[in-house]
Amino acid sequence: METSIFKYILRYSRKEQVLILIATVLSMPLVYYSLEIPKLIINQAIGGDGIPASILGFDVTQISYLLILCCAFLALTMINGGVKYHLNVYRGVLSERMLRRLRYDLYSRVLRFPIPHFKRISQSEVVPIITAETEPLGGFISDAFALPAFQGGLLVTYLAFIFNQDVFLGIAATAMYPLQMYVIPKLQKKVNELSRKRVLTVRSLASRIGEAFAGNTEIRSLDTSKYERAEITGRLGSLFEIRKEIYKRKYFIKFLNNFLNQITPFFFYLVGGYFVIKGQLSLGALIAVLAAYKDLAGPWKELLKYYQMKEDIRVKYAQIISQFHPNGILDAPxxxxxxxxxxxxxxxxxxxxxxxxxxxxxxxxxxxxxxxxxxxxxxxxxxxxxxxxxxxxxxxxxxxxxxxxxxxxxxxxxxxxxxxxxxxxxxxxxxxxxxxxxxxxxxxxxxxxxxxxxxxxxxxANAERVRLESRRTGNSAFDVDACWIDYKTAGVEDSGELEAKAIELLSVVDLDRDIYELGLRSKLALNPNAALEDRLLQARHRLSDELSRGDLNHLVELYDYSRYNTNAPVAENLLFGVPRDSATTVQDLINHPYVQSTLAKDGLLDELILAGRNAAETMVDIFSDLPPGHEFFNRFSFISSDDLPHYKLMLGRIEVDGIESISDEERQQLLSVALMLVPAQHRLGIVDDAIQQRLVEARHRLAEGMPAELTALITLFNSDVYSGESSVQDNILFGKLAYGQARAEIRIGELIRSVIDQLGIYRDIMRLGLSYDVGxxxxxxxxxxxxxxxxxxxxxxxxxxxxxxxxxxxxxxxxxxxxxxxxxxxxxxxxxxxxxxxxxxxxxxxxxxxxxxxxxxxxxxxxx
Amino acid sequence: MSMIEEVEALRNIPLFSSLDDSRLKLLSFTSEWVVYQPGDNLCIEGEKGEEAFVIMEGDVDIYVNTKSGPLLVTTHGAGEIVGETAIVCDVPRTATVMAATELVVLKITKDVFMQLIEGCPEVAVAVIRELAMRVNDGVRMALRDAE
The missing domain is CATH 3.40.50.300 (P-loop containing nucleotide triphosphate hydrolases)
Incomplete structure (x- = not known):
């Protein structure tokens, strides 16, 4: 890449830089006149001094003259603003284009790095270089030539005016320049050094933070966070010291400049005054020179500011580029x-x-x-x-x-x-x-x-514009959204063959089973596919047929609206459905006023609370002897080891004062225990046939008048409807694996696979598995x-x-x-x-x- | 079967006869009651074992692999425990256990079993006795074969 930023700018934006320069120069008269007209308005139109008798053959009065000048002022202001607006936009766009090109160039170079080089560089150092460090360069690029040319032009004009008035005065006005031009770069050099150091420190800081991400487990498990924080503190400290030093020096340069600028008028008064007294210079000329000098200070200040910025950018560019020239970089072609x-x-x-x-x-x-x-x-x-x-x-x-x-x-x-x-x-x-x-x-x-x-x-048209823009910044000419997959590379002719080949390869790398299972676990809610859902419903019915035919009904308990499912929790039986998404819990659904009032009507609510009490008693009975926090609590108990003492007390109170003595909150706690019971698995004998019958009746009553807002939260079990929120497997099975049947899961898995093969949807299932997001x-x-x-x-x-x-x-x-x-x-x-x-x-x-x-x-x- | 019946059934098994009610309940609640069809394998010789089986109903055949194929070693029936060697001694399964009839077993996982032994010396002694008997049988059989 170009060794200096100016070479880079000239190589890729010479034409644009010239255009900006020309536009800047051409806009100068406009600026001049927009300053001149207010003077005319005040001195002539309002002051009534020197009003021309006629303009373009029309007679003018003082009022109409004022009107003309004001309109002219308005027009100039608008033209001036317009020119400025377009120039600014143009400069901004140019900056952004150059920035885009620079970032693209840097990124392309990263892809050409020799592979071993990646071991030596830190990703968290290089990424901010491309994203953040290039940013200030963009702002500078559009000013790189126009600003010094414009301000320099102004300076030369003013200086010419002063020298024209008097050579000695001219010398007096510029007497300090050599000193400034000598001293300031010397001081600036030290600042450059510091800002170079600052960039390096920031980079190593980024790299260290990156390490904390990569080593998060080690830092936590080895308890080294204090050490790591001390480490970062050290780096932040040195960053602070460098910045402080930079500020000191930078503002000293500014102070020195201001001081030297103020010295000059001293010479004017002394030298100019001497000549006026001696009669070699008119007083008017001295005043004019003083005015010109006042104007001189502006551009001079701007130029010095530019110089400091240029130095800063020059250093930054050199430091960016240095990271992208490793030995052995791959030739671009x-x-x-x-x-x-x-x-x-x-x-x-x-x-x-x-x-x-x-x-x-x-x-x-x-x-x-x-x-x-x-x-x-x-x-x-x-x-x-x-x-x-x-x-x-x-x-x-x-x-x-x-x-x-x-x-x-x-x-x-x-x-x-x-x-x-x-x-x-x-x-x-x-x-x-x-x-x-x-x-x-x-x-x-x-x-x-x-x-x-x-x-x-x-x-x-839009695509063409996007293409053109990327071409003019040297970016990739290819559209990322185009079709990139080349069938020939895989030795196939079309997408169907490609998919077949990919699926065939899955079995070679022993991944077919995993992908198939991912497919069975996937949910269709995000990508509804009516045709596939239809086939999966067929699979559901086919599976149920196969189960009866193969005398395998004891392995699965299918959902049946008119029968209690002993392998499902009480809550699922009651609602005959599951929460639609993870944001809703079963408890939320049961707590809904409609459910509560329906259950309360014929006393089922009280019965369930009683069931919860019985279950809780058994839990207390079984688990009391275990030490608190024993892993069995998590694996088997409905009640956590922390809550066990509370339940013990509650049950004791019920024993003495009756079930009415407990609070509403405690009633809900007992209810939630009952809702978790799965009769076939837990075998506590609490959810007996009588309650099961009552629960099925309650299920029917709930379904009849269920309000829409509640229906929206539940995925109801419906043998003729596919549920996108449930997994493909659950949809095919439409029931629960029976508890305590040896090898039930494996045998049902095999049966599901055979049904899938019969219906010819194996590839669809694989496709679902293959669409799994790898993160x-x-x-x-x-x-x-x-x-x-x-x-x-x-x-x-x-x-x-x-x-x-x-x-x-x-x-x-x-x-x-x-x-x-x-x-x-x-x-x-x-x-x-x-x-x-x-x-x-x-x-x-x-x-x-x-x-x-x-x-x-x-x-x-x-x-x- | 509900828990009360299960606890009754467990109480009739000599191995667990010394356990009190709440321990029997814990054992029943934390273990799986599994039904096997004739010919199903409970475990296969050489595989890793994580559970022991208490036979509640039915019979199992025990096979070991020999050069000339699987050899039926013995048969166990209701009330007996099989598969405990692998979890007590942390070795792979020493034999294949196959359901000879329709079978109901209590599948006890390693941690539940260990919890039971740690909390109840009587069970530990019973298990030791059972293992010792099997070793004794094995030695006798080996001696007989050698004659």
């Missing part, structure tokens, strides 16, 4: 060019004396030579840190060798573009980073190399699934060589072996290089290389 007309890779991947060392000089790969036919399946094993990881990264051209060359079919890999390499080689590494979006977005991510040409040209950096899904997704992403690309660098390390051995076998099968006749753990059996590989201390210690044929 290698990143930007596209791979067209790819041919199948032939020959071998070979190297001669390949070495790789990090900055500290330690050789991770030390003079390795090999020749691997590109269709071969090769395992690389060896101890961690023995060089196998870096060898794989060298092979994928993610890092550059320090010595030696890596050749693909005789061609040096270093000369290939990123696009070419990625068309030949796919790579899955240990990091398994996922981007924000769905699982499917992430699997397809590797196909987004270039937008499809047909979709890039949208004929729309920031994939944080919403477990790390083993993340690794599987990353591997599927690499497998989806049709490439000649697949390099898997320790990419499924967190999986258990059985799963790992299964996936390796699946991938080997998938890549028959195509190259596969797999970096494995030290003592891995490496079964099914044609060749095994063992790397130790950066050298190949063993080459063997595989164990086929």
């Amino acid at each position: 290698l990143l930007d060019s596209d791979a067209s007309g790819r041919q199948t890779l032939q020959g071998a991947l070979s190297s001669n004396g390949l070495s790789y060392a990090e900055d500290n000089g330690v050789k991770h790969v030390d003079g390795i030579s090999f020749e691997i036919p590109v269709t071969r399946h090769v395992a690389i094993v060896g101890p961690t840190g023995g060089g196998k990881e870096d060898l794989a990264r060298l092979m994928a051209r993610l890092i550059d060798p320090t010595r030696g060359q890596l050749k693909l079919n005789g061609v040096n890999v270093a000369g290939l573009s990123v696009a070419q390499v990625s068309r030949y080689i796919s790579y899955a590494g240990p990091g398994a980073y996922l981007f924000t979006g769905s699982v499917l977005d992430n699997i397809f991510y590797g196909l987004k190399n270039h937008p499809r040409p047909a979709d890039t040209a949208i004929d729309d 920031i950096g994939g944080a919403a899904i477990p790390v083993d699934q993340r690794q599987k997704i990353a591997l599927a992403r690499a497998l989806l690309k049709e490439t000649d060589l697949l390099i898997v660098n320790d990419a499924i390390s967190v999986l258990d051995t059985d799963t790992e072996l299964k996936i390796i076998a699946g991938v080997q099968q998938l890549r028959r006749n195509r190259g596969l290089i797999w970096v494995l753990a030290q003592d891995h059996p490496a079964a099914g590989f044609e060749q095994v290389l063992t790397l130790e201390k950066g050298k190949i210690s063993k080459r063997s044929n595989g164990s086929d």
Whole structure:
């Protein structure tokens, strides 16, 4: 990038800078006249002195002259304002364009950084550079040339006037300038130094705060927050000291300037007065010179201010740029060019004396030579840190060798573009980073190399404007909303085939089961799909048929409006539904006046409270002997260990004074205990057949007159309606798994799967699972699934060589072996290089290389 | 079955005969009553075990793997406990337990079982006796095979 900000400005906005300059100069007469006319109005029109007899042949009176001048003043003010408005907007837009270009350039350079460089830089340092540190540069850019030119022009004009009056006076007026021009840069230099230091301190502060985010668990668990705060305090302190020093020096410069400016009039009075007395200068001329000098102070001050700002910006720019010039940055054409007309890779991947060392000089790969036919399946094993990881990264051209060359079919890999390499080689590494979006977005991510040409040209005035704007700031010419997925990269023809291939790959990476389960757990409320809902309702009915046919009714208790469901809590039975969303609790629904009054009518409310009392008594009986806070409370009890003493007292009071003695709040507490009872599971014998019958009757009564505001909060169980707020699985099941039936969950799971297959909606379920949001950096899904997704992403690309660098390390051995076998099968006749753990059996590989201390210690044929 | 009936049933099992009412209730409430169909496996040899089973109704067959396939070792019936070795000794399942008839068992998880042993020496002694008997049986069987 350009080494100085002025070069950068001139390179990208020369024309605009000239335009601003011209407009500024042209607007000067307007400013002049808008100051001149008020003088005319007062002196001539109002003072009645020197009114012209006629203007353009029309007679003028004093009143009409006043009117003309006032109108002219008004018009000038408006024109002046208009010019200023447009000039300001133009300058603002220019600043913003340059800022956009600068940020884009910096970001592009980040993408070209050599991969090892990312280990040395802190994300929290670089991000604020691009976002925040560039900001003041934008404001400066539009002033960079126009301001000094304009103010300088004014200064020269005034000076010319003064020198014209008298050379000595001119010298007197400028006597202090050399001193100022000498002293101020000297002082400014120290300020520059300080502001450079300040930027660095702010950056390291950002980096340290970033570390607190990354290490949040450690700081909490090791109790080092005091240390961390002391650390930040130190940095804030030094920042404060630097700023204080900057203020001192900056305002000293200002003070000095003001002082030196005030010295000059002293010379005027002395020298000018002397000449007037001697009769060599007229008094009028001296007064005129003094007036001119007063005007001189303005531009001079502005120029000095500009100088200080320029220095500040110059330093900032240099510091920004310095972060974006690491050694070994990728050549822009290698990143930007596209791979067209790819041919199948032939020959071998070979190297001669390949070495790789990090900055500290330690050789991770030390003079390795090999020749691997590109269709071969090769395992690389060896101890961690023995060089196998870096060898794989060298092979994928993610890092550059320090010595030696890596050749693909005789061609040096270093000369290939990123696009070419990625068309030949796919790579899955240990990091398994996922981007924000769905699982499917992430699997397809590797196909987004270039937008499809047909979709890039949208004929729309707005789109055209957006495109033009990004072009004139050197930004990407591609539309992010275009269709980026290239089917050919995945070796398929259309979206249907692509989806089929992705789903097929899920089973290769052993992710099909997880995604299927995510699909079953997903809710359709956010993306309603009437056709699918219809099919799922069919699945529900089919499942119920299958249950009766297979004599499996004892495994599930289906929801039935006319029957009590003993595997569901009392509350669900009563409402025959569940809260619509997590913002409403069951308690809220039961507390609704309508429910309370309906239950109170025939005494059911009292019965439930009694049931709650019985259940609470049993809880007190069973759990009293356990120490407070025992984990059984959380797992089994309706009453927490903290509340147990309170219930004990309450029950004792009821024993003595009867149930009427307790408060309304306590009644609600007992009611809520009763509402949680699940007869089949808890087997307390409290919710007996008689109460169950009464609860079903109450359910019917509640349903008849339920007010709309309550209905809106409940998802009612309705065998013919799909509920978007419930999961797909709950919708198909439409009931509860029966308690205490061995393997019920597994058998019902299998049955649901067979129903889904019968109806041909397996792919729809998978699609739902694939639309699951992975969260920031994939944080919403477990790390083993993340690794599987990353591997599927690499497998989806049709490439000649697949390099898997320790990419499924967190999986258990059985799963790992299964996936390796699946991938080997998938890549028959195509190259596969797999970096494995030290003592891995490496079964099914044609060749095994063992790397130790950066050298190949063993080459063997595989164990086929 | 309601809790009162369950507690009665548990009281008739020698292992738990010394427990008082509230402990029996705790055991019943915190354990799962599970129904198995004939042929269902309660546990499989070599897998990790997290629970013991008290047979309430029905019979189970105990198999161990040998070179020549699974070998039926013994049969247990109502009132007996199986699967406790894995959770007491923290080892994988030493045998496969299969339902021989329709079966009702009380599935006791490791922590509930340990809680019971810690709070009740009589149960601990009973479990020790049971384990010792099994070791004894095993040694006898091994000696007999060796002859």
